[in-house]
Amino acid sequence: MIRFLLKGLIRDRSRSLSPVLIVAAGAFLCVFLYGWIKGAMDDLISSTARFDTGHVKIMTRAYNRLSDQMPNDLALLGVGKLLDDLRASEKGITWMPRIRFGGLLDIPDEKGETREQAPVAGLAVDLLSPDSPEPEILNLKNALVRGKLFQKAGDILISEAFAHRLGVKIGETATLIGSTMNGGLAMHNFTIAGTVRFGIAALDRGAVIADIEDVRFALDMADGAGEIVGYSKEMHYDNNAMVALTKQFNKKFEQDKDEFAPIMLSLVDQYGLREYLDLANTFGAIIVTIFVMAMSIVLWNSGLMNGLRRYGEIGVRLALGEPKGTIYRRMILESIITGFIGSLLGTLAGLAVTYYLQYKGIDFGNLMQKSTILMSNVIRTRVTGWSYVIGFIPGLGASVIGTMFAGIGIYRRQTSQLFKELEA
Amino acid sequence: MVLVKTRNLLKCYPMGLRTLTALRKINLEFQRGEFCGLIGPSGSGKTTLLNIIGSLDVPSQGSVTVLDKKIEELSHVEAARLRRNHIGFIFQTYNLLPLYTAYENVEFPLLLIDMPEAKRKKKVMDALDWLGIADKAESRPAQLSGGESQRVAVARAIVKLPDLVLADEPTANLDAENSFNILEMMVKLNQELNTTFIFATHDEKVIRYLRRKIHLVDGQVVKDEIVN
Known part of the structure; x- marks a missing residue:
């Protein structure tokens, strides 16, 4: 049965190629933007550490x-x-x-x-x-x-x-x-x-x-x-290790009230870098959330259009004895397949570009002449372990959520209603 | 043996603030092996009755029993199981799955009942062969003529050897020759396999073949005649 449904999926480009391309584009942007923010933030931290704060x-x-x-x-x-x-x-x-x-x-x-x-x-x-x-x-x-x-x-x-x-x-x-x-x-x-x-x-x-x-x-x-x-x-820079080290060091001078007693600060305790790091992580999460939502809406819309187009097929399948739940689950399975393939392609493309810019970088020197931030003029992206999976969150999530919303129509309509639409 | 039985069947649809009564007080029995038709003009309720018998819809009041199962008491899953195992549908507009070949369209009902591949292949080819379209097995619906498409639809309806075939205006889109061929095959099926056929039609070409004619007007049975 799965092979049978896959044949239909492959033959119908509006159900396979279009969602794959949409998901691939979203996953690509997600991987690239994550790599960009990560690269910029890591560079900021690395430059700041080397020239100013240390670890x-x-x-x-x-x-x-x-x-x-x-x-x-x-x-x-x-x-x-x-x-x-x-x-x-x-x-x-x-x-x-x-x-x-x-x-x-x-x-x-x-x-x-x-x-x-x-x-x-x-x-x-x-x-x-x-x-x-x-x-x-x-x-x-x-x-x-x-x-x-x-x-x-x-x-x-x-x-x-x-x-x-x-x-x-x-x-x-x-x-x-x-x-x-x-x-x-x-x-x-x-x-x-x-x-x-x-x-x-x-x-x-x-x-x-x-x-x-x-x-x-x-x-x-x-x-x-x-x-x-x-x-x-x-x-x-290992934040946990450095924070532990500062705590251990500062504990020795806890009782010393002298203002010339030494104090140790970790990198993130200086210049509000903790807030920068939190901001970067928040931005990363916001980007993924926005992509999940935006792509869900696009794929939901695409799913609805497909659903409308597929009322005939769904009506026939119901008439031939396929239960609503099975049809719904198989539509979600289709979305998982297209979402996975799209995410994979988008992630591969995103990684390729991110890898390229990790070594090549983009020179923003002219825009940063008055900058007081210790940050390289050449901003490079950064590929991390997360880069390999982050595209799959919006890719798979949006595909499945979009299809789930679109597929609710199957349950909302009576079988006979679907059947009438089929006949129309 | 009684295959389908309706008792005081009433079907109403809400139409804004009013209620439209599509079927009223329908009391009918269909025996196994019958070749009968629901005859009447548009809006007389024949498709609604066919849908209820086919467990695609439920009665508003009264009872419909198909193969000892009360339609009004079936869950979605049970109704789907009844259709999957015992009922075949033939539509006016064929309703073949456009992305699949003739072979795959006929194969679909057998996939739903998890028939093993070797047996499935034989059954599909037998059905296509029987309807004289084995050479069109790899053609998609868009590549088939109206007559060929309806033959594929008939093959799909009968491939699992259902107890009951429900055909809604099956010849409405066919010319005289194709209508004749299709109806001859259905009669042959009925006679050889003892499959019960219930038609919804107002096509004279079909009516001539029926052995029992149930006339519906405004949702009521006005005449039920056996033709010898």
């Missing part, structure tokens, strides 16, 4: 409260011992000290007078230790546009766009004018070793990367650091 970050409580002002007067001290303790107790995490600093970058002329000057936001990281993972975390090798990476103390990297704006050349001197940890005037000369472009508008506008020892010296922050960031060795 976890330790600061003083006071620094945390004012962290957007880079208050180095509230920075951690005794960082060496704290790092030793952390590296001994949490071996699965890479711990690195960082200092964020602000000030003016002054470019002198040949007489030592100011030629160009501009405000700068800098990041000081360990760049000169031979086993430092920071160059890799910040992806400096790939970001280098001109010059060389760090060779020696006193070297500095500045963003390519910033270098253009200031008209500086590789090897020129740049003076950082800022304030020390204790509030005094800080002036320190650096040598521009190279220029970098991260593909993140917020950094490429005017970032400076310096070695942490130079900045400690310049800002009078011996054995200090604004932040200690931690990354899992695999560079994969």
Whole structure:
């Protein structure tokens, strides 16, 4: 019997090809949009983690409260011992000290007078230790546009766009004018070793990367650091593990009322990223729901049209002794078959495009010039395990729900009524 | 043996605020092997009576018994089982399944009763052969003439050897020659297999073949005559 019904399904393109194409289109969009949101959100999280928050970050409580002002007067001290303790107790995490600093970058002329000057936001990281993972975390090798990476103390990297704006050349001197940890005037000369472009508008506008020892010296922050960031060795952010780690760490300092006591925050506890992540998940759910509803309506309508067209067939089948329930269940079986095939085709097409854009990406650099979000200009999609199944939810769901609604007509009408319509 | 029995059958349909009485006080008995017809003009209630006998509809009042089963007491599933196992239908407009070949159309009632494939194939080919359309087995309804389509419809109705065949204006869309051929085959079936035929018709070509003529006017039996 199933083979018999399949023959009819295959021969009637309005019952097979059309629903398959509708479902395939919906499943394709679902897989692609999910991959797009996932890719964009993962990129946002990854970039934010690499350049700012780490997977976890330790600061003083006071620094945390004012962290957007880079208050180095509230920075951690005794960082060496704290790092030793952390590296001994949490071996699965890479711990690195960082200092964020602000000030003016002054470019002198040949007489030592100011030629160009501009405000700068800098990041000081360990760049000169031979086993430092920071160059890799910040992806400096790939970001280098001109010059060389760090060779020696006193070297500095500045963003390519910033270098253009200031008209500086590789090897020129740049003076950082800022304030020390204790509030005094800080002036320190650096040598521009190279220029970098991260593909993140917020950094490429005017970032400076310096070695942490130079900045400690310049800002009078011996054995200090604004932040200690931690990354899992695999560079994969595991929210549950990181939240557990922060709880365990913060518990040790629960009784300490000192505002300079350290506090650890996980990635999602910073900059409202938890809300971003929740938003992304909600968007994903909304997209699937919208597609299920929209496609259900389309397929319901298509099912109703088919149902009207099939009144003749249904009337004959009833007359020949096929029960209403059996006809209804077989219509749903047909919808499962078309829904499955459509979902499969749509998912395959969606995965193909998503895979392609995962490597190729789309450059939104021109649209993101004023962006302050740490997000790549090139947005890439992301294929995850969910990508393989998410298209089947609207695909199968809409097909079955649409057919169930359309098929209710069989029960609403008396057999004789169907029969009369058949005769008409 | 009584195959169909109606007692004080009344059938009413709501028509807005009014009620239309399609059948009133119908008391009839049909014996196994009868070749009879419900005769009357349009609106006389013959199709309604045929539908009730075929368990496609239920009486508003009274009782209809088909093969010892009271139609008014049957559930949807039981009514479907009765049609599936014991009743064959022939329609004025053939009502073949357009996506299926002649063979598949005739095969469908046998699929519903889960007949094994080998037996099914033999029965279908026998029926097509018997009606002289075995060479059209792989043709779809759109490729068949009116006469051929109605022969396929007859083959579909009789392939499971039902106790009762209900034929609603079976020759209305056929020319004289095709009507003659179809009716001759039905008579042959009736005689050879003792299948009971009940027609709803006002076609003289059919009426001439009937051995019992039940005349309906405004939902009432006005004459019930046996033709020798």
